[in-house]
Amino acid sequence: MQDIYIHGGAMTPFGRHTGVLAPELAQQAILQALDDAGLRPADIQAIYCANVLGGMILGQLIVRDLGFGGIPVYNVENACASGATGVHLARHALLAGQYDTVLVFGIEQLTALGGGTIPMQRNDHKTDLYAKAGMVLPAVYAMRGTRFLHERGASRADLAEVAVKNRHNGSLNPFAQQRTATTVEEVLASRMIADPLTLLQCCPSQVDGAAALVVGTKRPARHRPVKVLASVVVSGLREQADDDILDAEITARAARQAYEQAGLGPEDVDVVELHDAFTIAELLYYEALGLAPHGEAVGLLKSGATRLGGRVPVNPSGGLLAKGHPLGATGVAQMVEILWHLQERAGARQVANARVGLTQCTGGGIAGVDHAASSVHLLGV
Structure with a gap:
């Protein structure tokens, strides 16, 4: 089976990021992960954005101004397993030979919800x-x-x-x-x-943060x-x-x-x-x-x-x-x-x-x- 490597990774500090919007927080992790991998946006062939409560097309909103050039952006929601699911889906595409270098990132800004416990099902109060x-x-x-x-x-x-x-x-x-x-x-x-x-x-339950990984089929040269x-x-x-x-x-x-x-x-x-x-x-x-x-x-x-x-x-x-x-x-x-x-x-x-x-x-x-x-x-x- 084709080897799948992690080329670089980064995350922001987790906590309250007052005055920082979710896209800005995610962009910090993305750019740091690319730098860690020694790669540029032009080297990335697809993007997987993991998020639960941020709304539609969040991934496209986040990467719009980063110079990725219109490559596919997949928005992934699978509750707390969203980020891990994003990596799982990216690995499938790499193994299939569809891409050789992709970016996976996760972002959540829970302080924007105003506190309290996170509901188990936000939109299913009649059937669940x-x-x-x-x-x-x-x-x-x-x-x-x-x-x-x-x-x-x-x-x-x-x-x-x-x-x-x-x-x-x-x-x-x-x-x-x-x-x-x-x-x-x-x-x-x-x-x-x-x-x-x-x-x-x-x-x-009141925490903001983002993390990103560059994953690919080529053997990385920068790190172990x-x-x-x-x-x-x-x-x-x-x-x-x-x-x-x-x-x-x-x-x-x-x-x-x-x-x-x-x-x-x-x-x-x-x-x-x-x-x-x-x-x-x-x-x-x-x-x-x-x-x-x-x-x-x-x-x-x-x-x-x-x-x-x-x-x-x-x-x-x-x-x-x-x-x-x-x-x-x-x-x-x-x-x-x-x-x-x-x-x-x-x-x-x-x-x-x-x-x-x-x-x-x-x-x-x-x-x-x-x-x-x-x-x-x-x-x-």
Whole structure:
């Protein structure tokens, strides 16, 4: 199979960008990624713009004045998995020989929404049970958290430890929105959002950010070559009445396919960026990704294996809990972070001797399925 390389990557700091419009934010990441790759707009043959809430033809609006010369622009929306889906679609086109060098970027400006939780279904209040009932994602994950505490004999402090780990990592990351370390006591004492999840166990909902990657079939000359070893996007299956809400089936299925595609296993992964929108999510994904056996997620966390310096550091960027979660940008930003680790450009949070990295991003809440979409990518040198 044709090798697919990442030629360059960049992201803006995640946070409040007061007075900066979404197109300007995206343009910063795009131009920095091109510079990182040593390429010009004229070298790009197609563009994939990932965004959730920015409106129609956002990609064309963003690149209009950057000199790309009327090449195809594909706008991609797949909830929180939008950015990862953009990379997935770009890889398909590269493998098909349609292009040899493309740009993928993600952008979201959540501060423009005015605050509050992000609705699960903005336009489907008549047909979707969750939307009709006013369900929000903190409540969904709180139910999973409550069940986890009951079935696994875990404590609230175990959930809080995830936030402590990731906030520490975020304190080392100049691109993270939250750059203050915290303690278990501070996490548990923060304002309750949806029992048992407190404020510091939920990713910030007021965040802007953009990230971009240049992907192609030619071997890059500027940096240590990093390949896309596997790229998988799957949709959720219809749930049955007795489905286990702690079984992240959609992510486990995507991970199995990604490992098979790359000819690798969980034991080969050196660094992970996963979708920790809530602390309980990280623990569930340890098991779904095969990093821990069923029922052993807390044990993996407590062993220190997923901390910086551990066997398989998870969310060295700070994850969504500290770095922030601008929806369309997240999947691309995860890959930028892994790219930097594989090229030994991650600074104070660098994972030593990393050769294989994994990114995982789920997206969308629909009544009757685990998630609407889940993506898993494996990158390697």
